[in-house]
Amino acid sequence: MRFFIATLLAATLAATVVPAYAHHANGPSFDEKKHVTLTGTVTKFIFRNPHPYLYFDVTERNGQKTEWVIEFNGATIISKSKGWSKDTVKPGDVITATGRPSFVGHAMHVDVMTRGDGTKIY
């Protein structure tokens, strides 16, 4: 897992990045005190309520691929606030995501996401 952790932001920085109560908080499966940033290739995106999930492959330093899962705020919410739809991200897209990692497994609740060219989309 240490290979995946590219960035660990201080709690104070996190507090400025995450609007504390602007939206439904992520579920308690995710560690509010940690942040992780990962880059990978999208394999599947399911844009449904209560939470959309994006699956993407992250390549470790040894070349092995590990599937990570990104949880978003509700599909209804991000469709209105960010203009997202089921077509916003497609398999094959390269994305970089920063979010709070889960306590178990390879998952995060996303706070920021960019495309491969650096365009911020979330």
Next chain:
Amino acid sequence: MVKILACVMFVLLAGCSSSTDVATPSKADTTPTPNLSGIWARKGCVKDGKSIPCLLGPQFVDPETLPFTHRALAFIEAFDEALNPKYECSPASMPSLLADPYDFRIEPQTVPDRLTFTYEKDDIVRTIWMEGHQHPEPTVYDLTIQGHSHGHYEGNDLVIETNKFAFNPMGLEDNSNFPSSTQKRVVERYRREGNLLKLDVTVEDPLIIYEPIRFSEEWEATDKPLVLPYDCDLQQSQEPRKYMPPGGLNSLRKPIKTTLHSNEPKQEAGK
């Protein structure tokens, strides 16, 4: 003379006079009901004049600052997050329903005996039975997630009282497993001020909180249509369980696991 005095007394005490024989509409009959219909987008929550998180959860509010009873805190400590019915697409209920930034619509009142509230969240539709309705009252075990709502107008305010809720492990706050019992009673008082819809909420539930919780919330009128249907996906709903520690999430929440303390007043024997 005695008859005159008796008549005067009768008029004073009973309001009896020749003028009252004429049927005149009461003030309530002539006062137009406030029009609260429209689509409303949440602005935020307020308590004691200050902006507060709309979530009551431990991420934002120390559970010990809420008036939980001993039995409620015991439940919160013992409850396994994975069993939360929200992971089965079970809808939120009042007041938990107010915690999320979803819009809702108060439908135009086309019939006098009911109001309908439509929420983006969880495809919830609430029927508010207004004064004079002929809808059957719920029976003793007619308990539901959304409860049974009665409404009436007080001047420009719409007052809704809801009870007959089913026990709900997330009935007070669904992000923190703050439960509610069949004794939950929620009073909502809505009023329109220009483009704003203001709401005062009072929640009572003697099994869960030893004194009422009160907070306020505001919405702004919006032209954006509701995004419907919500269409909760069961498989997506269950996904978070995969990322929960086998020992339960409460094992990670030190403040909840070991230090919760209720300030519930001790009851005197026999009461």
